[in-house]
Amino acid sequence: RIPLLIDTDPGVDDALALLMAFNAPDHHVVGLTVTAGNVGLAHTTANALKLVEVCGLDVPVFAGADAPLLHPARDAGYVHGRDGFGDTGYVPATRALEGEHAALAILRLSHAYAGRLLLVALGPLTNIALALKLDPTLPQRVGRFVVMGGAVTAHGNVTPAAEFNIAFDPEAAHLVFAAFPRFDLVDWEATVAHGFSHDEAEQWLACGSPRATFYEEISRQTRLWSVDRRGDLWHAADALAMACALQPDHVQEWAERPVAVELAGRLTRGVTVVDWLRQESEVDNARIALRYEPAAFHAMMRDALAAA
Ligand code: BDR
Numbered sequence: 001r002i003p004l005l006i007d008t009d010p011g012v013d014d015a016l017a018l019l020m021a022f023n024a025p026d027h028h029v030v031g032l033t034v035t036a037g038n039v040g041l042a043h044t045t046a047n048a049l050k051l052v053e054v055c056g057l058d059v060p061v062f063a064g065a066d067a068p069l070l071h072p073a074r075d076a077g078y079v080h081g082r083d084g085f086g087d088t089g090y091v092p093a094t095r096a097l098e099g100e101h102a103a104l105a106i107l108r109l110s111h112a113y114a115g116r117l118l119l120v121a122l123g124p125l126t127n128i129a130l131a132l133k134l135d136p137t138l139p140q141r142v143g144r145f146v147v148m149g150g151a152v153t154a155h156g157n158v159t160p161a162a163e164f165n166i167a168f169d170p171e172a173a174h175l176v177f178a179a180f181p182r183f184d185l186v187d188w189e190a191t192v193a194h195g196f197s198h199d200e201a202e203q204w205l206a207c208g209s210p211r212a213t214f215y216e217e218i219s220r221q222t223r224l225w226s227v228d229r230r231g232d233l234w235h236a237a238d239a240l241a242m243a244c245a246l247q248p249d250h251v252q253e254w255a256e257r258p259v260a261v262e263l264a265g266r267l268t269r270g271v272t273v274v275d276w277l278r279q280e281s282e283v284d285n286a287r288i289a290l291r292y293e294p295a296a297f298h299a300m301m302r303d304a305l306a307a308a
C-alpha cells in the first residue's frame, strides 16, 4: 500500500479529506503533521487527535508550526468555527500527540518511505517549508506531492485574488513551490467547479455510521455558513485534493505550467501566479488538476463517511 503522509490544519474540509484517506484501500496513512491555519495549533492538533480517535485508528499526530514564517496569522475561524470543528464542545481525545516536531517527522518519514511517499498538503505550507530548510534534499525522497492551494486564475477566497492556504503563509508557499521540481496542485477554482449539493451530502451524513454522525456535527456550522454565503453548493477544497491524491486516474484534465507565489503585491500578496503562456519560464513545476470525475469524487466522500 502507498504510504501517505498528510500535512493538515483541521478544519472541516480537512476532516472530510482525512476520512477519505483513512478509508482508502490502496493507501496507508503513516502520519498527520499538523499546522496552524484554519485556527490556531492548539485546536488543529486537538481536532486531528479527536478525528483519529473517532475513527478508532492508531495514526500518529505531530504538532508543527504555530504561526506563518514571517507574518501574523489570519485564521478562518469564521468558516470552520472558533475551534475549527464547528464549536460542538466535543470531549477531547484521550490519545496524545507525538513528541517529535512535524517538520522532523516529515523528514524522518521521507527517509523511511524514500521514493514511495505520497505527501499531501491540505493547509498552509509552513511545516513543509521548515522541513525543506532543515533538509533541502526532501523533494528527492517524495514520490508524489499534492498541494491544495492557490487560485489559478486569481479568483481568490480570502483576498480578491488569493486563496487561504497560500495567503496564510506566502513565504512558506514560495519556498515549497521553488524547491519541488514537480507537484500536483488542486486549487480553489477547481474546488468551486466541483461543488456538490448540500441535499446530496446530507443523505451521506445521515447514514448512521459513527464517522458520519461525528462529521455531521462538526460540519453543521460550516454548512450553514456555506449556504448563506456561497449558495446551494458545498465547496470542499481538501476533499477534492484528497480525491486527486488517492485516485488520480479520475482527473479528466490536467494543465502543466510554471507556478510561482507573489510575495510583494499590495493587492496580490499570496497569489499563485500561473505562467499560462510560459512568458517568463519554460519549467513546468506544477500539474494543475482542472477537472475531476464528479461521480468518483462523490462516491469517495460518501463511502468515507459510511465506513465503520
Ligand atoms: C483551504 O483553506 C482552508 O480553509 C481549507 O481547509 C482549505 O484547505 C481552501 O482555500
Ligand code: CA
Pocket (backbone or CB within 6 Å): 008, 009, 010, 011, 013, 014, 037, 038, 122, 123, 238
Ligand atoms: Ca485545510
